[in-house]
Amino acid sequence: MIKFLKPGVVVAIMHYILNTLLLTVLMIMPLMTAFAASATASKEPQTTYPRLTYATTEPQYDFSEIAALIGDHAGTEENDLYTGASVLIAHQGKIFYQQAFGYAQVSELQSNGQLLRSENPIPVSSETIFDLASVTKVAATTVSLMHLVSEQQLFLDDTLDKFFAEFSGTDKAKISVRQLLTHRSGLWQWQPTWLYTTNNRTTVDYIAALPLRYSPGERRAYSDLGFILLGKIIEKVSGMPLNQFTERHIYNPLGMNNTGYRPVPAKGKQIAATSHGNPFEQNMVATGKPYPLAQPLPKEPFSAYRNYTLIGEANDGNAWYGLGGVAGHAGLFSTVGDLAILGQTLLNGCGYGNFRLCDADTLNTFLQTPYDNHQALGFWKDNNATGVSFWHPGFTGTQFLVQPEQQLVIVLLTNRQHGGLNRDNGRYPDLSPVWKKLVKLTSQLVSE
Numbered sequence: 001m002i003k004f005l006k007p008g009v010v011v012a013i014m015h016y017i018l019n020t021l022l023l024t025v026l027m028i029m030p031l032m033t034a035f036a037a038s039a040t041a042s043k044e045p046q047t048t049y050p051r052l053t054y055a056t057t058e059p060q061y062d063f064s065e066i067a068a069l070i071g072d073h074a075g076t077e078e079n080d081l082y083t084g085a086s087v088l089i090a091h092q093g094k095i096f097y098q099q100a101f102g103y104a105q106v107s108e109l110q111s112n113g114q115l116l117r118s119e120n121p122i123p124v125s126s127e128t129i130f131d132l133a134s135v136t137k138v139a140a141t142t143v144s145l146m147h148l149v150s151e152q153q154l155f156l157d158d159t160l161d162k163f164f165a166e167f168s169g170t171d172k173a174k175i176s177v178r179q180l181l182t183h184r185s186g187l188w189q190w191q192p193t194w195l196y197t198t199n200n201r202t203t204v205d206y207i208a209a210l211p212l213r214y215s216p217g218e219r220r221a222y223s224d225l226g227f228i229l230l231g232k233i234i235e236k237v238s239g240m241p242l243n244q245f246t247e248r249h250i251y252n253p254l255g256m257n258n259t260g261y262r263p264v265p266a267k268g269k270q271i272a273a274t275s276h277g278n279p280f281e282q283n284m285v286a287t288g289k290p291y292p293l294a295q296p297l298p299k300e301p302f303s304a305y306r307n308y309t310l311i312g313e314a315n316d317g318n319a320w321y322g323l324g325g326v327a328g329h330a331g332l333f334s335t336v337g338d339l340a341i342l343g344q345t346l347l348n349g350c351g352y353g354n355f356r357l358c359d360a361d362t363l364n365t366f367l368q369t370p371y372d373n374h375q376a377l378g379f380w381k382d383n384n385a386t387g388v389s390f391w392h393p394g395f396t397g398t399q400f401l402v403q404p405e406q407q408l409v410i411v412l413l414t415n416r417q418h419g420g421l422n423r424d425n426g427r428y429p430d431l432s433p434v435w436k437k438l439v440k441l442t443s444q445l446v447s448e
Contacts, residue, residue, distance in 0.1 A: 049351035052344045055094045061445045063089075063097045069437055070412070074102030076121070081429040082397055082414035084124035084272060087438070088336035090409040091446045093344060098336065100124040104415065109276035109309045115420070122270060129258055129271045129333050130413040131315050133394030136332035137227050139259070139342055140246050142181065142378030143357060144234050146350070146366055147249055150358035154237050156181075156365070156377075160229065163236045166208035175216050177233065180226040181377040182370060186214040187225045190291045192281070194321030195302055203322050204232055210294050220372045224318060224329040231328020243326045253355040254345060256338040262325045263312050263333045271333065274315040274396050275417040277306050281317040283426060315396055315417065330395075336411040343402045343409035346390070386443035397428075399435050406446050410439060 066087075073081040084102035088095060106121040132139060148154050154177065161173035172187070179185045188210060193203050207225050214221055231242045238245045243261040251259045258269065265271055282305060284291070304321065306313070314320040316330035325331050345352040350363040366377040367390060374381050379390040387405030394400075397416030402409050416429050 049348045049353055049356070050093045050344070051353050052090060052340055053094055055096045061096060063099075063445075066097065066438060066441050066445075067099060069434060069441065070099070071101045073434055074414075076103070076106050076419070080419065081431055081434065082416040083121075083418045084128070085397075085412065085414040086124055086126060086128055086130070086336045087413075088126075088340050088409070088411045089442055090340050090344065092407045093347075095340065098126055100126050100128065104128050104270050105273040105309070105311065106418065107276075107309070108273075109307065111307070113307075115276065124272065125270065126337065127258065127269065127335055128413075129263055129269060129312075129335055130398060130415065131272070131274050131310075131394075131396045132332045132334055132398050132400075132413075133316060133330050133396040134224075135334075135339075135392050135394040135398045135400050136330045137328070138378050138392045139334065139339065139400065140242070140250075140261075140332045141227055141230050141234065141328040142366065143250055143342065144242075144246055145177070145181070145230065145378070146358040146362055148234065148237055149365075150350075150362040154233070163233050164204055164208065166204055170208055171212055172208065172216070177230070178370070178377065179216060180223075180230050181366075182372065182375050183220050183222045183226060184217050184371050185223060185226045186212045186216040186218060186221070187223045187229075188213045188291065188294055189221055190224050190284075190318075191294055192285050193225075193228075193318050195285070195298055196295065197322055198298075203228060203318075213294075217371075220375055224316075227329035228318065228323070228327055231323075231326075234328070241326060242328065246332075250357070251338075254341055254352050254357075256334070256341055259332065259334040259338040261314075261331050261333070265312055271312045272413075272415040273418050274310045274415055276309050276420065278315070278317055279421055280417075280426075280428065309418075334413075336413055339400050339411045339413075340409050343400065343411070346402050347404060347407055347409065384443070386447050389439070393435070395428075397431055399431075401439060403443070406443065408442065408446060410442055412438060 070085050070087050074083065074085050076083055082102065083106050084104050086100045089097040102124055103121040104124045107115045107117045110116050149156060156178040157176050159174045159176050160167040167173045175185045191210065193206050196206050197203055207229060234245055235242050247260055263271055314325045314331035319325060319327040319331035341352060345357055349360050350356060350358045369376050369381055376390060380392055382389045382391065387403050389401050389403045391399065391401035397414035399412040412435060414431065416431055421428060
């Protein structure tokens with residue numbers, strides 16, 4: 001015979017059970033929350049990478065010789081190499097020297113072709129933004145590819161025909177990303193792409209149709225066209241324009257807030273002036289020097305050359321006329337401080353603060369020289385008595401270097417084009433002796 005409990009007893013038991021369950025949940029919830037937080041934290045990047053700081057102690061180095069070296073060549077006299085310059089030196093994660101010299105702009109090209117000298121030239125400051133020219137190749141394109149390779153979104157042995165149908169079946173189809181990065185692609189060093197890309201013909205179409213300069217892998221031939229294609233590969237893989245990708249995945253996470261393409265002049269942000277129009281490249285087209293034209297000039301002459309002083313517009317013609325200022329080989333703007341952050345990121349093993357640009361294996365791979373002793377993947381490489389340096393120059397008068405063994409970053413940004421072309425040889429001033437001496441003096445200082 002089954003006996004049923006009285007209703008009052010049932011209710012009491014149910015209350016007891018519910019209270020017990022509620023108490024149990026309240027006790028284990030903090031443990032579950034802590035566990036979940038721990039699991040989440042383990043997936044997030046840890047803040048383990050050093051950030052650059054300014055040296056707070058008395059300067060341990062005498063920079064007077066360096067100041068004289070850079071300062072003596074800055075100004076508006078006929079023999080000056082640049083009207084303005086900004087330099088930064090960091091050692092072992094600390095900025096020990098940062099100084100600005102001369103003027104960001106001293107003159108402006110008028111519509112009648114005459115240069116008007118300003119009565120109040122604009123001085124360079126530590127925050128002045130410079131057109132980096134070919135330093136773009138490492139500060140935008142190479143580091144973006146490092147990030148994508150690290151994320152396994154592309155591979156160094158991927159070939160052009162994987163990304164672009166235009167290259168399928170051509171003699172360029174099997175040129176690899178690695179060959180493009182090391183200037184072993186066989187592509188032309190330079191061509192005025194903007195002259196041939198009208199009527200919806202893209203730069204990629206034009207390069208695909210060009211004859212090769214050399215057989216792929218035959219020799220090193222420094223190629224702007226190769227890095228234009230690398231910029232396009234980044235866009236293809238990421239599904240976004242190069243300027244958006246670099247901003248979102250490189251510069252914003254690193255805190256490089258004054259770096260990017262097509263900068264807009266803003267209050268408190270001075271952009272250094274570069275050339276007065278594009279006279280040097282116009283002369284390259286007219287003379288076929290130093291690179292002959294691969295195709296005859298179009299019947300219709302190009303009528304969009306700039307006839308004003310360039311400020312905030314990429315000096316490079318292929319970047320500006322052909323690609324709207326956003327390109328893999330040129331067009332990036334930055335400051336010495338932002339480039340120092342990028343340099344420290346590389347010295348840290350490819351991380352800065354709580355951001356990891358790439359893994360250590362990828363960084364090591366990009367710093368190898370698979371074909372030529374002085375050419376790593378993207379970076380130029382030098383060996384000297386004080387160690388191995390990875391660096392890159394820019395046509396506008398810019399230089400960027402890191403030296404891992406001495407934990408050294410050197411950035412020199414100038415506007416060597418602003419003074420105009422040399423009347424005798426039609427060239428801009430040569431900064432190589434100044435740069436080499438700067439690197440030598442700095443290396444000697446930190447090794448003493």
